[in-house]
Amino acid sequence: MPTLQIGTRIFHADAQRVASEAEGMFRMSPERRRHRLEAAKTKLVRAVASEHGDEATAAARSAAATILSQGIVAI
DSSP states (O other): OOEEEETTEEEEOOHHHHHHHHHHHHTSOHHHHHHHHHHHHHHHHHHHHOOOTHHHHHHHHHHHHHHHTTTOOBO
16 A cells, blocks of 8 residues: 655555556646645645544545655655
8 A cells, every 4th residue: 555654644545546646647737747736735734634534534545645646655
């Protein structure tokens, strides 16, 4: 299972989701890819700060998959 480490926190993402995100990102222009990556980082921070349990966890996994799809494993 791919993992993203941000400081002392570790986020897991489904390998299938990471592969799907990588395929989608490959087709994007570099500018759109950068924007999508920044949006995923923001989404991850919001999910961590959220108090909505499962909903936040799903959003964090999705954002982590997007970040991992670009080969980033630690921030």
